[in-house]
Amino acid sequence: MFSRSRVYLDWAAAAPVHPHAREAFSYALASFGNPSSPHAEGRAARAILEKARADIALLTQVKPEAVLFTSGATEANALAVEGYIRALVNKGRALKDMHVLYLPTAHASVYELMQRLAKDGVKTETIAYKNGAIEMDAFRAQIRPETVLVSIEVIAGETGVRTSTRLVRQVLDEAHKEGRERIVLHADASQLPLIESIERTRLACDLMTLDAAKVGGVRGIGALIAPVTIPLAPIIEGGRQEREVRSGTQVPALAAAFAMALKCTAKTCESFAESARAARAKLVEKLLAFSDAVVNEGKEQAPHILNVSFPNIDTDYLVALLDAKGFSVSTKSACETDAVGSRVVLAETADEKLAASTLRISWGPSTRPQDLERFQKALAAELDFLHKNRIMAS
Numbered sequence: 348m349f350s351r352s353r354v355y356l357d358w359a360a361a362a363p364v365h366p367h368a369r370e371a372f373s374y375a376l377a378s379f380g381n382p383s384s385p386h387a388e389g390r391a392a393r394a395i396l397e398k399a400r401a402d403i404a405l406l407t408q409v410k411p412e413a414v415l416f417t418s419g420a421t422e423a424n425a426l427a428v429e430g431y432i433r434a435l436v437n438k439g440r441a442l443k444d445m446h447v448l449y450l451p452t453a454h455a456s457v458y459e460l461m462q463r464l465a466k467d468g469v470k471t472e473t474i475a476y477k478n479g480a481i482e483m484d485a486f487r488a489q490i491r492p493e494t495v496l497v498s499i500e501v502i503a504g505e506t507g508v509r510t511s512t513r514l515v516r517q518v519l520d521e522a523h524k525e526g527r528e529r530i531v532l533h534a535d536a537s538q539l540p541l542i543e544s545i546e547r548t549r550l551a552c553d554l555m556t557l558d559a560a561k562v563g564g565v566r567g568i569g570a571l572i573a574p575v576t577i578p579l580a581p582i583i584e585g586g587r588q589e590r591e592v593r594s595g596t597q598v599p600a601l602a603a604a605f606a607m608a609l610k611c612t613a614k615t616c617e618s619f620a621e622s623a624r625a626a627r628a629k630l631v632e633k634l635l636a637f638s639d640a641v642v643n644e645g646k647e648q649a650p651h652i653l654n655v656s657f658p659n660i661d662t663d664y665l666v667a668l669l670d671a672k673g674f675s676v677s678t679k680s681a682c683e684t685d686a687v688g689s690r691v692v693l694a695e696t697a698d699e700k701l702a703a704s705t706l707r708i709s710w711g712p713s714t715r716p717q718d719l720e721r722f723q724k725a726l727a728a729e730l731d732f733l734h735k736n737r738i739m740a741s
Contacts, residue, residue: 353673354718358561359504359538359652359709360677365563365608372565372604382597383588392599399602406609407555407572408546415571415589416597420537420558421456423571424498426582426593427533427554428460431496432469433580442468446491449498450510451476451694454535457498458690479508479645479695483518490522496531501550502538505679505691505707507652508645516551531577537561537569540612541711542620542649553577557609559601563711564608568601612712619712623650626719630708633723637730641701643692652709654692656701660733661740665706668729674722677707704740 355363364372375395380388382396397411404411417423432445442464449461451473461471470493475485497519499512512534519530534552539545540562547555555572559565573579573592581587585594627650634640634655643654657665662678669676679689693702710719733739 354722355675356708356710357675357677358711361560362563362711364565365611367611368564368604368608371607372600375600375603378599382599395599396597396602399606402606406545406613408548409572413572413574415573415593416602417569417571419569420556423556423569424456424535425460426571428498429582430579431531434578437580444493446470446494447496448472448474450474450500452503452691453500487518492527494530498533500535502649503691504538505689506643506654507649509647509649513551540609542616547572559605562608562612564605565601568605615712620650627653630719654705654707656704658700658704659739660704662704662706665729672725674725678705
């Protein structure tokens, strides 16, 4: 469909399907039975599904029953946050007696859910955050006796800022030692597998979100890693096929491709992170040669995501120009393309001008150094065109 000369640099939105994941998907399609059916075809489909579950459990270092398949990260995030809140309600706690903390840079699926929970009566609050990092002392002060859950996006999909869930867990454990109820930590790790291990204990979280679309699986499946010790209530009614918590007929082919993609990224994450770090540093150096370029980053940074602002430039138009030249980049999260400016960059920088002029470049293991070099030259040419013709943001 697309020319090989095109350079795809929007991995943070959706990674290309890994060849081995495509093979696993095609093979599993032969088992067309419903995995909940008792006949031979159903059992064959169930075997593929459970093999995928076991493979993901091994990578995340949990028991297989802790792997709950969902339709993607959005549903997994909803099941983690709202599913836990509903479970507490079922135990007799009132919504008004619950307090939830989350990052102001959270993915739209968490950010918008928090707005609705607040309308329902839950006390929701953004974590103290400045210059791309949690203000830990202020965060400690935000924890209340009624705090039940904290939600963290491990890597911000728009900017690549890396947040340490281990440091967050330390603060929560300190509160627990002081006699407060143990607070559940949810980590949206959707962007993590390309560059780091996804062992749950390494992230020190209770609940963890993963998404096939971000790692080279076939789009349409995700997972919530949720040990049975963490109570969850369904947010969708139906057959409750996934551990009596999540309803909907499972798709073994999607699960098989997802597990294969995660296994492939586990083998290459360290080497890719190292090469991406060097490539990012080189690209940043080139970008900063443009006098008005501002790199939006935090104290810790994912090496394969680069967000840069060009104040006074219409970056939506710039993206269209680059697309015409064969380069796929974006301005912000694909889930917030209708928004005016980047909510995430605004939260990180408090600068409306920077938030209104963002460009996100993200790549993966199959991206070649020459692809990034070609992109940098094309970007320079298009920026020069915009400046010379005085085509600036209104």
